[in-house]
Amino acid sequence: MPERILMSPEDIQRALVRIAHEIVERNKGAKDIVLVGMQTRGVPLSKRLAATIQSFEKITVPVGSLDISLYRDDISSLHLKPVMHRTDISTDVTNKQVVLIDDVFYTGRSIRAAMDAITDLGRPQSIQLAVLVDRGHRELPIRADYAGKNIPTSKDEEIKVYVKEVDGEDKVTILSPNKGATDEND
Amino acid sequence: MPTTLLISGGRIIDPSQGIDKVADLLVAKGKITWMGDKGTAPSHADLTTIDAAGLVVCPGFIDLHCHLREPGFEDKETIATGTKAAAKGGFTTVCCMPNTNPALDTQSSIDYVKKTAEIEGLVQVLPIGCITKGRQGKELTEMSELANAGAIGFSDDGNTVASSRIMSLAMDYSYALGLPIIDHCEDKELSDGGYMNDGWVSARLGLRGMPKAAEEIIVARDLALAQLTGARLHIAHVSTEGSVELIRRAKEKDIAVTAEVTPHHLTLTEERVMNEGTNRLLAYDTNAKVNPPLRTKEDIAALIKGLKDGTIDAIATDHAPHTSVDKMCEFGLAAFGISGLETALACLMSLVHSGQLDLKTIISKLTFEPARIIGTGYGELGILMPGCRANVTLFDPNKEWTVDSRDFASKGKNTPFDGCPFKGRVIATIVAGKVVYRDNPE
Amino acid sequence: MKTIEPNSSIATPETFPPPSMAVWQHNHILDLDDFTREEIELVLETADAMAEVLTREVKRVPTLRGKTVVTLFHEPSTRTRASFELAAKNLSADTVSLDASKSSIVKGESLIDSLRTIQALGADIIVMRHSQSGAPYLAIKHVNCSLINAGDGWHAHPSQALLDLYTIRRHLGTLTNLKTTIIGDIMHSRVARSNIWGMTTMGAKVVLCAPPTLIPRGLDSFIANCQLPNVSIETDIEPALENADVVMPLRLQMERQQSGLLPSLREYIQLYQLTTERLSLAKPQVLVMHPGPINEGIEISPEVAHGAQSVIEEQVTNGVAIRMALLYLIAGGKNK
Numbered sequence: 033m034p035e036r037i038l039m040s041p042e043d044i045q046r047a048l049v050r051i052a053h054e055i056v057e058r059n060k061g062a063k064d065i066v067l068v069g070m071q072t073r074g075v076p077l078s079k080r081l082a083a084t085i086q087s088f089e090k091i092t093v094p095v096g097s098l099d100i101s102l103y104r105d106d107i108s109s110l111h112l113k114p115v116m117h118r119t120d121i122s123t124d125v126t127n128k129q130v131v132l133i134d135d136v137f138y139t140g141r142s143i144r145a146a147m148d149a150i151t152d153l154g155r156p157q158s159i160q161l162a163v164l165v166d167r168g169h170r171e172l173p174i175r176a177d178y179a180g181k182n183i184p185t186s187k188d189e190e191i192k193v194y195v196k197e198v199d200g201e202d203k204v205t206i207l208s209p210n211k212g213a214t215d216e217n218d
Numbered sequence: 219m220p221t222t223l224l225i226s227g228g229r230i231i232d233p234s235q236g237i238d239k240v241a242d243l244l245v246a247k248g249k250i251t252w253m254g255d256k257g258t259a260p261s262h263a264d265l266t267t268i269d270a271a272g273l274v275v276c277p278g279f280i281d282l283h284c285h286l287r288e289p290g291f292e293d294k295e296t297i298a299t300g301t302k303a304a305a306k307g308g309f310t311t312v313c314c315m316p317n318t319n320p321a322l323d324t325q326s327s328i329d330y331v332k333k334t335a336e337i338e339g340l341v342q343v344l345p346i347g348c349i350t351k352g353r354q355g356k357e358l359t360e361m362s363e364l365a366n367a368g369a370i371g372f373s374d375d376g377n378t379v380a381s382s383r384i385m386s387l388a389m390d391y392s393y394a395l396g397l398p399i400i401d402h403c404e405d406k407e408l409s410d411g412g413y414m415n416d417g418w419v420s421a422r423l424g425l426r427g428m429p430k431a432a433e434e435i436i437v438a439r440d441l442a443l444a445q446l447t448g449a450r451l452h453i454a455h456v457s458t459e460g461s462v463e464l465i466r467r468a469k470e471k472d473i474a475v476t477a478e479v480t481p482h483h484l485t486l487t488e489e490r491v492m493n494e495g496t497n498r499l500l501a502y503d504t505n506a507k508v509n510p511p512l513r514t515k516e517d518i519a520a521l522i523k524g525l526k527d528g529t530i531d532a533i534a535t536d537h538a539p540h541t542s543v544d545k546m547c548e549f550g551l552a553a554f555g556i557s558g559l560e561t562a563l564a565c566l567m568s569l570v571h572s573g574q575l576d577l578k579t580i581i582s583k584l585t586f587e588p589a590r591i592i593g594t595g596y597g598e599l600g601i602l603m604p605g606c607r608a609n610v611t612l613f614d615p616n617k618e619w620t621v622d623s624r625d626f627a628s629k630g631k632n633t634p635f636d637g638c639p640f641k642g643r644v645i646a647t648i649v650a651g652k653v654v655y656r657d658n659p660e
Numbered sequence: 661m662k663t664i665e666p667n668s669s670i671a672t673p674e675t676f677p678p679p680s681m682a683v684w685q686h687n688h689i690l691d692l693d694d695f696t697r698e699e700i701e702l703v704l705e706t707a708d709a710m711a712e713v714l715t716r717e718v719k720r721v722p723t724l725r726g727k728t729v730v731t732l733f734h735e736p737s738t739r740t741r742a743s744f745e746l747a748a749k750n751l752s753a754d755t756v757s758l759d760a761s762k763s764s765i766v767k768g769e770s771l772i773d774s775l776r777t778i779q780a781l782g783a784d785i786i787v788m789r790h791s792q793s794g795a796p797y798l799a800i801k802h803v804n805c806s807l808i809n810a811g812d813g814w815h816a817h818p819s820q821a822l823l824d825l826y827t828i829r830r831h832l833g834t835l836t837n838l839k840t841t842i843i844g845d846i847m848h849s850r851v852a853r854s855n856i857w858g859m860t861t862m863g864a865k866v867v868l869c870a871p872p873t874l875i876p877r878g879l880d881s882f883i884a885n886c887q888l889p890n891v892s893i894e895t896d897i898e899p900a901l902e903n904a905d906v907v908m909p910l911r912l913q914m915e916r917q918q919s920g921l922l923p924s925l926r927e928y929i930q931l932y933q934l935t936t937e938r939l940s941l942a943k944p945q946v947l948v949m950h951p952g953p954i955n956e957g958i959e960i961s962p963e964v965a966h967g968a969q970s971v972i973e974e975q976v977t978n979g980v981a982i983r984m985a986l987l988y989l990i991a992g993g994k995n996k
Contacts (some may be wrong), residue, residue, distance in 0.1 A: 416876075416877055416878060417877070417878040417881065418878040418879075418881035418882040418884075418885050419878070419882075420876070420878055421876035421877070421878035421879045421881075421882040422853075422878075422882045422885075422886065423793055423794065423815060424793035424794075424812075424813050424814030424815030424816070424850060424853060425793050425794070425813075425814070425815075427876070427877070427878065429877070498694065499690070499694075499797060499800075500690075500691075500693075500794070500797050501797070502793070502794030502797045502798065543770070546770075546772065546798075547770055547771065547772070547798070548771060548790070548792035548794060548795045548798060549792065549793065549794045549798075550792045550793065550794075550813070551792060
């Protein structure tokens with residue numbers, strides 16, 4: 033079965049706008065918020081959220097990027113992963129509400145690493161998590177504060193997020209390995 | 219009690235007599251007694267027949283230059299193990315160098331080697347005495363005493379007699395004895411503690427190099443002294459094009475010089491230090507560390523040409539066994555030398571198979587030419603003539619085998635040919651009528 | 661003293677998609693002669709990330725937690741060893757440093773035995789410096805853990821060449837077609853040799869400038885045989901420096917004069933010292949580099965060493981970032 037589209041560009045846009053409003057609502061304003069996008073695709077998503085917040089709150093929320101390669105717990109599988117990017121968080125995070133932004137939320141291990149990284153940089157007042165897609169199968173007790181879409185999946189399925197800034201288009205798809213007995217379109 | 223041997227149906231190649239034919243050879247009481255057409259040998263009681271069909275039968279190989287390490291370095295080799303290796307390599311006579319401990323610079327040390335060889339040696343051992351005491355290059359040894367004790371020549375091998383004055387005195391002195399001065403030609407100030415040939419590989423590997431000129435300077439000096447004194451000079455392990463040319467011109471002027479080359483200098487270049495088989499990484503292979511060092515393909519071409527036109531008289535192994543401790547270390551710290559007795563024939567056969575040398579030349583340079591240099595004081599060597607001592611080598615010129623240093627009879631497993639596939643193998647070696655080595659059929 | 665800052669407008673752009681780790685083929689870092697351009701780029705990108713860690717107040721990440729890095733130095737060196745140790749510590753590795761002058765190595769224990777002991781003690785990565793060329797190639801035949809060559813004899817010093825490339829790129833953006841002039845004792849220089857490989861792989865041109873007695877006789881046929889058309893030799897400093905983008909004088913060991921390779925230091929200084937006047941032959945934005953330690957007044961004048969074009973101190977900082985990158989990439993490598 034080919035890739036099935038789960039979210040169209042419009043779906044993604046609406047989800048991001050909603051999340052942007054939720055972040056401002058939960059934190060009672062945009063003051064003291066720092067958005068930190070997780071490399072790779074969380075970075076452009078965080079920039080879009082900042083732009084959206086800017087448009088209705090008229091406040092510039094600082095945006096940073098975070099690469100968690102140095103905090104992973106599985107260094108010997110390094111050769112399977114892409115090279116690390118820079119971590120670039122120029123604002124001091126101490127006493128701020130740091131909102132981590134990621135594209136897909138799965139086992140939770142990346143977020144654990146991200147929390148270690150953030151706490152090495154300072155002492156935020158809170159760390160919150162916004163994800164575009166939550167696909168379940170958590171292995172650690174971590175939850176998302178803001179989610180674009182909840183998509184129950186099985187472990188052998190693959191969720192792929194495409195963002196314009198990286199992949200040239202916006203969409204979220206699911207790739208299942210086995211051909212189903214019935215096709216969606218039957 | 220030596221049995222009577224009939225070596226039957228082999229291709230007998232004896233360059234000293236110009237013989238190359240399929241024939242039978244009869245050996246009795248340690249001597250060659252008869253050679254003739256197949257099947258026509260006079261009958262004998264108690265006859266052992268060796269079927270030599272498909273094999274080459276030739277005079278036993280003579281190695282003018284090898285290191286048996288005894289006395290003093292018995293962890294590297296002994297006369298017993300070294301001669302066993304010689305037999306496996308088809309050598310029936312070996313001339314051992316005096317850089318032992320103590321050095322062979324007195325009559326008693328020469329006696330020791332001879333007596334030990336008589337008891338434990340599998341092949342004939344002819345010692346070479348030192349030129350100078352302790353090989354220090356300062357005082358001449360008692361050459362006459364050494365000669366009487368059995369030295370067939372003099373060498374400080376490993377060292378060069380640096381002083382031209384001492385060298386000329388040595389030549390003057392040996393002239394009267396009619397024995398050769400065998401020189402390891404190396405200007406040590408120029409080679410300055412180098413580890414391999416000074417060239418592009420040493421530049422690449424960051425290793426101190428030994429320039430070719432370091433050999434050629436001493437070769438030229440020695441040739442001038444040979445001309446001056448009239449003495450017999452033998453240049454050990456020639457390795458460069460320049461040396462070959464100097465020797466060629468000296469021979470044109472009838473200077474009494476002879477020369478030898480090793481099988482490894484005929485087949486390996488300096489690149490062997492860098493590359494080991496198909497391994498991508500730099501090898502820094504200490505098994506390719508030897509003095510004189512492996513040189514370039516231009517030098518190999520010149521050495522082969524020198525063999526063909528008679529500039530180089532003999533092929534000698536410079537068998538230099540070492541323990542693994544001496545070799546399995548950093549390149550700069552490793553000992554120089556290749557354990558070469560057991561791969562000599564195979565190496566040379568690779569040149570025959572590739573058409574660069576012919577079989578007759580190889581055999582000639584291993585048999586009657588070295589015999590000429592040694593002279594007849596120790597029997598008529600290098601010849602299969604009835605009445606002469608029966609030193610015979612049988613080899614299969616086409617047998618395929620792969621070198622495995624663990625199978626070496628020598629204690630020295632240091633060879634750059636480990637794992638190399640070769641075509642050509644010694645099948646049997648006979649010394650004074652006795653079979654001292656027989657290849658196990660697989 | 662003004663030092664030039666890296667040009668942030670030419671800072672290396674992030675590439676999408678990023679180079680994959682699949683390009684990384686090394687279990688050991690021995691020399692740059694078998695590094696592809698992609699692998700070098702990977703090291704430089706990784707070093708960028710490490711450089712960020714070095715700007716933090718707490719310069720520590722948990723990446724190599726639980727790993728043991730042993731430095732085994734047979735040659736005295738404070739800066740390289742300290743650089744590797746700091747790099748390892750910044751990655752939370754445990755470090756053990758063995759100084760050959762103090763340990764059993766001098767007592768006659770062979771290199772191989774020392775390495776086996778170190779491995780048995782649990783080393784994950786060995787960082788080795790040795791006075792004999794080729795020692796690391798022997799070492800890797802006898803240990804299972806990874807090995808980083810911190811300098812072997814005259815032969816190679818890959819981490820130095822990588823930090824040199826990194827430094828140049830931070831300032832000049834690219835190495836393609838840059839003219840890099842290395843001046844000094846080429847014969848005995850592992851820095852020169854590794855830089856030959858690194859620079860040519862990245863597209864730069866290398867000019868090696870030295871008195872004839874300090875140039876290996878086989879160098880031009882080495883260049884020819886290894887197909888390095890971008891490497892040339894020059895005994896005259898002026899043409900060597902003309903329009904150079906990078907100038908790297910090498911340390912001149914005092915022993916070279918004593919062993920007869922040079923008539924005097926005075927003549928060397930007259931012919932080869934990098935002075936302000938000579939430096940003006942190079943491009944205006946030329947970078948002055950040096951592997952250290954500097955012999956001020958010998959190969960380089962104090963004015964140039966501390967001048968506006970000098971990035972010598974920055975090289976040291978970059979060295980820690982590069983070494984962190986190497987430890988990281990080696991620890992995560994394949995074929996374990």
